[in-house]
Amino acid sequence: MFTGSLFGLVRILIVGPLAYLSLIAVLRVSGKRTLAKMNAFDFVVTVALGSTLATVLLSKDVPLDEGVLAFVILAALQFVIAWIAQRVSPVEAAIKSSPRTLLCDGQFDEAALLDERVTRDEVAAAVRKSGGGDLGRIAAVVLETDGSISVIATSAAGDRSAFPR
Incomplete structure (x- = not known):
């Protein structure tokens, strides 16, 4: 209850840095938009990335490669939706508020x-x-x-x- 298994601790020590570095790499590739001042849409993606990182670290049921794929999918979805929003006004209105x-x-x-x-x-x-x-x-x-x-x-x-x- 108060201590985990040795395997669980070693897994976190190995998977933690790898998942973190993978997330940093995905964020660098996805561009500055992911880390910019956030609107609600960006905030949801950021929370989802954090939740995914926590799940990869703490759940033995989620292997590192699946977690990295989840990072890539979230960043790609954010990129695609932001790209579409730049070109289609109703989509922009749906995901962003107006000043x-x-x-x-x-x-x-x-x-x-x-x-x-x-x-x-x-x-x-x-x-x-x-x-x-x-x-x-x-x-x-x-x-x-x-x-x-x-x-x-x-x-x-x-x-x-x-x-x-």
Whole structure:
């Protein structure tokens, strides 16, 4: 109950580094997108990769080659779906959210705050973090597709047609 068999421990010592190195190799081949700031789709793939790694390490029923194949399949599926999403707008809309303006010209968009479940305090914190203080001097605060918050100062606003609605 508290200790595993010697075989199980040796298996983990051998399979662990091999599975880890295999995962690193798959991630390097799959490109930066897999490791970029994540939207929900990317997050699911990352969690699935972690779960697969844990299963390969801890389950005697899953051999290393099957685990590596699972890594490759997950990375390939992510690549294919991202490639299709770049070319087919409905697919992109299905897997990615759109950016949303939370504050424009110092005025909060209350509907956007409610829809996106963001508080005024979180917007104010993002403004402070960006070096701003007065919300009246902020052209826009945008909730990006990856969940980060961008702050656009009035002097840097330029063309406002780029602000999402």
